[in-house]
Amino acid sequence: MSKIRTRYAPSPTGKMHVGNLRSALYEFLIAKHEGGDFMLRIEDTDQERFVEGATEIIYRTLEKTGLIHDEGPDKDGGYGPYVQSERMKTGIYMKYAKELIDKGEAYYCFCDKERLATLKTEVVEGKEISIYDKHCLHLSKEEIEANLAAGKPFVIRQNIPNEGTTTFHDELYGDITVENSELDDMILIKTDGYPTYNFANVVDDHTMNITHVVRGNEYLSSSPKYVRLYDAFGWQVPVYIHLPLITDENHKKLSKRSGHSSFEDLLEQGFVTEAIVNYIALLGWSSEDNREIFSLQELIECFDYHRISKSPAVFDIVKLRWMNGEYLKAMEFDTFYEMAEPYLKEALPEGLDLKKIAAMVKTRIEVFPDIAGQVDFFRALPEYDVAMYTHKKMKTDSASSLEVLQEVLPILEAQEDYSNDALYRVLSAYVEQKGCKNGYVMWPIRTAVSGKQMTPAGATEIMEILGKEESLKRIRKGIEMLQNA
Numbered sequence: 001m002s003k004i005r006t007r008y009a010p011s012p013t014g015k016m017h018v019g020n021l022r023s024a025l026y027e028f029l030i031a032k033h034e035g036g037d038f039m040l041r042i043e044d045t046d047q048e049r050f051v052e053g054a055t056e057i058i059y060r061t062l063e064k065t066g067l068i069h070d071e072g073p074d075k076d077g078g079y080g081p082y083v084q085s086e087r088m089k090t091g092i093y094m095k096y097a098k099e100l101i102d103k104g105e106a107y108y109c110f111c112d113k114e115r116l117a118t119l120k121t122e123v124v125e126g127k128e129i130s131i132y133d134k135h136c137l138h139l140s141k142e143e144i145e146a147n148l149a150a151g152k153p154f155v156i157r158q159n160i161p162n163e164g165t166t167t168f169h170d171e172l173y174g175d176i177t178v179e180n181s182e183l184d185d186m187i188l189i190k191t192d193g194y195p196t197y198n199f200a201n202v203v204d205d206h207t208m209n210i211t212h213v214v215r216g217n218e219y220l221s222s223s224p225k226y227v228r229l230y231d232a233f234g235w236q237v238p239v240y241i242h243l244p245l246i247t248d249e250n251h252k253k254l255s256k257r258s259g260h261s262s263f264e265d266l267l268e269q270g271f272v273t274e275a276i277v278n279y280i281a282l283l284g285w286s287s288e289d290n291r292e293i294f295s296l297q298e299l300i301e302c303f304d305y306h307r308i309s310k311s312p313a314v315f316d317i318v319k320l321r322w323m324n325g326e327y328l329k330a331m332e333f334d335t336f337y338e339m340a341e342p343y344l345k346e347a348l349p350e351g352l353d354l355k356k357i358a359a360m361v362k363t364r365i366e367v368f369p370d371i372a373g374q375v376d377f378f379r380a381l382p383e384y385d386v387a388m389y390t391h392k393k394m395k396t397d398s399a400s401s402l403e404v405l406q407e408v409l410p411i412l413e414a415q416e417d418y419s420n421d422a423l424y425r426v427l428s429a430y431v432e433q434k435g436c437k438n439g440y441v442m443w444p445i446r447t448a449v450s451g452k453q454m455t456p457a458g459a460t461e462i463m464e465i466l467g468k469e470e471s472l473k474r475i476r477k478g479i480e481m482l483q484n485a
């Protein structure tokens, strides 16, 4: 077999949606798994949907996620141009459309809006579309020439017979056969001279030597029409792989409303790129041993496209959060710190040792915005209930806590070195002298200095960050609360 060539063919219409990123990822993995080439083609023929800056988002995202293309608008591989509007200027689409007209597989259509408005309509996948009645197929050669000479606006339509069936093969769905009468004479070239996606994808995939076409299954129903075009030209049909739908938690198509439908949304929500890519790889694919954590390199090694599922994939933000947490735990501290710093700065007053706090939270958060909730007590002691001093396992209650806090206060007042180690030493000495368990002493102290049931670190580590003055203030406050309870 010839070298595998896949392409990512985004339309520059805005953000990078999770579904788009998954297509890019799978196309990249399928090519790289076999040592093939991954190409980028910009599909900008729909001028109405074009969004300024969207092409930059595509480049930026591919680079950031490591889906490095071997060929594209910025990397010539001999199959250019790689932007459809530039390809159009070469006349390629019109040339092939005319070839189809000569073969009787396509025809000029001069129907105006008024006439099209009178056609029968049908609802297909929730959208109302009008069924073209082949009116212009029957125009004589002279009529067509006269219309063209008069500069009458036209489109070029595919000519699909009313009888017979068309079969195409998808690697996941197998053979699919449809009645030709169900296929409409779709437009290949629009009045503005641009090709439609429906036509351009065929011409481009063939002329750019693409072997595997990977795309969302919203294209499944149009694929018979594409196969008819390949056959009409006598071209080899590429391997088709249509990917399952991605839904939200409510099993509805993942949409903007979910709040996490694009790569940019996820980055803003504090997810890291590697976790996002890893998670997206599992939206419709699984490895044989159901392993879940993969680097991009490991995905390249394991990615067998035959294991792509046909069932819809649910985008589960809880699972992504878990996965992101695993990536944070495994991350080098310096990298973690660099990414966590802005969140720490926002959550904490100046003057605290942010590096130490970062080390405390590294294994306790799933996404960076969780930092705020973990460290808020450093900024100010929260309101808390004295009931928190009572802990069954630590064998503490209000009375024991009051006693402990009153006894350690003078020790901590006399203590000059507020490093974690030094504090731990003096408090351990006190524990030993008292002949009790560690928790019996540390629990009330930690409660007093944090006001929280759960903290990212123990009492002495917290006091080290707070410093002597603030630690004592909080312990005195605890004593006062316990005395008044």
Ligand code: GLU
Residues within 6 Å of the ligand: 008, 009, 010, 011, 043, 197, 201, 214, 215, 216
């Ligand atoms: N331009 C199409 C899209 O963004 C590409 C579909 C395909 O991969 O063929 O949906």
